[in-house]
Amino acid sequence: MKNNTIYLEAAREKNRLKIGIHTSRDVIWHYEDLPAPMDKIEKTSVSMAEALNNASRKGCGGLQEFEKLKAVGQMLCDELLPLDIKEKLRKSEAEYLVLKLDDGLVHIPWELLCVDDKFLCQRFSMGRLVKTRQKIAESNERPLTKPLNMWILANPRGDLDIAGSEGLRLFQTMARLNQEEDMIDPCLDAEITPDEVKERIKSYDVVHFAGHAEYSSKSDQSGPGQSGWKLADGNFTVSDIDKMASSSAMPALVFSNACQSARTDAWERREKTDEGSFGLANAFLRSGVKHYLGAFWEIMDEPSSHFAHEFYGLLSNGTPMGKAVREARTNLIDKYGPDTCWASYILYGDPRISYFAENEAPRKQSAPEPAITRATATRGTLFNYTLNTAKLKEMQTWLTVFLTVIILVSGIIAGNYFIQGFSLNQKIRIQELLTNQAEKKQKRTEALFRELTKITNLPAEQQNAKVLTMAMIFDSQLSVSNKKKENLAAFAIQNQLIEHSRFKILERKSYDIILRELIWEKPEQLKLLMPKVLLFLEVYEDEEQSLVLMRLVDKKTGTVIDNLFEELDVNKPILAQKKELSENLLRKLAERYPLRGLISEITENKVTLNIGYEAGVRMGQWLRVVGKDTFLKVISVESGTSSARVTKGKNNLKKRWEVEVIPHL
Incomplete structure (x- = not known):
């Protein structure tokens, strides 16, 4: 039986190297001390x-840099x-x-050692396991159950x-796995702050970051603790x-x-001290992340984006981590030639692990729709559905010819009728898809409430008749561009609810995230105000249209x-359209939950009510x-009371x- 895996072990003692190679079946193996x-x-x-x-900053990274890289790889191979x-x-x-590897050898690009004119990362599906003297966090094992929660942070x-x-393309690809x-x-976010990352990152099984990162070495004045992701309002750092x-x-x-x-x-950890991590990979791995994938040097935007798409496409089809990285490298070379971006990626973690078992991987669609190829620019919904642009263009061409004939025969009115009918059908289809997505989220949220009830005693629902509570479940699924920000639709709605309704918004983030965090922490007592109403928010947006679904659910x-x-209007900011x-x-909320109170005092000039702000x-x-x-x-309002004067009717x-308050009068 052929050995599928070999292990290369290396440890450093000052200027000496202990190194050996073996298989999993070897009981004893040889190493050299050199x-x-x-x-x-x-x-x-x-x-x-x-x-x-x-080379990357100058926009190059072609054959000349590739040859230099190979020369360095051969030299490192001979030395190590x-x-x-x-x-x-x-x-x-x-x-x-x-x-x-031991912790004194992680900064060497072992993947680029060149044996017989070929890099190790081209020969093998590789991954790193590291032995370190640093302290490692003792964290709970993360249960990975379907559906996996994926957070995509793109262009923050x-x-x-x-x-x-x-980010948008990756989101669409991941959403289509749920056919x-x-x-x-998947959840897509853009302009996000360090505090939001710290608050939400533990709610996800997979996190993908596409943007700028800052590298700071131990020789820099700021130190390695300041390496991190560059976000909208500061950096999410190694120290964080x-x-x-x-x-x-x-x-x-x-x-x-x-x-x-x-x-x-x-x-390098000094004796009896722990001065923090050395870079993003070190920090994430010490905190409990099982697989970390990143770049060793600066990478070009377009090739790195292509690599990510290829990697997740392979991973979602059941390909193990290391093999997905290796084949994505190969695809990048095929597309961009000797550009050195493909060689930059380093994987920490067992390369044989698969996040989607092959028997669980989505079957490939035999029909041409709704499949998307890399050569086809597509535009469709963000949820389990895409418009096939080839079909759409063919339909548009046919429709144009048809309308021309109709216009010549029957005039412009008939032409307009057909155009409107086409748009209406497309809009209905999108509404159905958004509704289905909201229904899935509702079922998952209800399951979270049930699971939380099993591990702790939920407080009895004590709803104040005067104050109603609402929780929002949303995923920030807006398109990512310079004119758009994440959470804008949710923020706009929350703003209006706070200002114009009697509902108290329990949290400013998606409520299902809070439930998952509580389930993982398994609290003995739960201090969580229960919502009376759940609001599920779904957003679809492309270049031509923007549609928002708000699904109201009675939680009880x-x-x-x-x-x-x-x-x-896609040409206007979301916040400008909050009204x-x-x-x-x-x-709808005012009709369903009318605000009522009692007259508590009557004077000649005013009536005092027992309800207020x-x-x-x-x-x-x-x-x-x-x-x-x-x-x-109403002529005056206090916290728990208000005053009004009679404007019509008997006094x-x-x-x-x-x-009873009359809404919108």
Whole structure:
């Protein structure tokens, strides 16, 4: 039986190297203890990275840089590998090569050692396992169950259009995996802050970052703790990750598709101290991440985006991690030639692990729709559906000819009729897809509530008749561009609800994330205010149209109150349309949950009510005395009370009479 995996183990003791190669079936194996010019090797590795950085900044990275890279790979191979290990690597037919390194060797690009004119990362599907003297966080094992939760952070600073497109394309690809069953639940975000990342990252199984990263070495004044992701309002740094290490599980897989996101110094820990991590890879792995994928040097936007798409396409088809990286490298070489971006990627973690078992991988569609090829620019919905552009163009061409004939025969009116009919059908299709997506989220959220109930005692629902509570479940699924921001639709709706309704918004982030965090932490007592109403938000947007679904659900009964659709102007900012977006929602809530109170005091000039600002009373609102033809207008509001004057009807009011707010009057 052929060995599928070989292990290359290396350990450093000052300027000596202990290195050996073996298989999993070997009970005993040979290693060599040999001198190694580590200073020379380190200087060569640094100068190679800097040379490739400079080439990338100039927009090049072609044949000349490739030849330099190969020369360095051959030199490192000669310095690090004895002759017999070279021979074993040359003759091996294994699929996987696992590097078992100690923490003093992680900064060397082992994947680029060149044996017989071929890099190791081309010969084998590779991954790194590291032995370190650093402290490692003891975290709970993260259960990976379908659907996997995936967080895509794309173009967070708004200055990398290709990274934004990478995020949107990746989101669409992941969403289409759910054709037959729920495989993955993707969430796309753009302009996000470090605090939001710290708050939400542990809610996801897979995290993909596409944007700028900053690398800081131990020789820099700021130190390696300042390496990190560049976000909209500051950086998410290595020091931040170190502070997050705890019993709460981190994501299983993190892919930092950013410049120098896998570059590091040696992980040297001084005796009896722990000065923090050396780079993003070190920090994420110490905090509990099982697989980390990043770049050793600065990478070009377009090739790196293509690599990411190829990698996730392979991974989602059941390909193990290391093999997906290797084949994505090959695809990148086929497309871009000797561009050195393909060689930059480094994988930490067991390369044989698959996040989607082959028997669970989505079957390939035999029909031409709705498949997407890399050569086809497509535009469709973000949820389990895409428009086949070839078909669409063919339809448009046919329709144009047909309309021309109709116009010649019957005039422009008939032509307009057909155009409107086509648009209406497309809009109905999108509405159905958004509704189906919201229904899936509703079922998952209800399951989270049930699971939480099993592990802790949920508080009895004590709803104040004057104050109602609402929680929102949303995924920020807007397109990523310089004109759009994540969470804008949710923020606009929350803003209007706070200002114009009696509902208290429990959290400013997606409520299902809070539920997942509580389930993982398994609290003995739960101090969580329960919502009366759930609002599921779904957004579809392309270049031509924008559609928002707001699905209102009564949390106690699970009854769907209504599915409200709003069409927005794609040429106007979302926040500028918050009134139009929320108007029907506010009216529906007011009708379903009317604000009522009692008359507590009557004087000659005013009527005092037992409801105030906290209950949703606002200046200028109109009220009707229930069962009477008498109307009031609010003239002053306090926290728990308000005052009104009679504007219509008889003034012979009585205490304890009930009044009801008239919405939108």
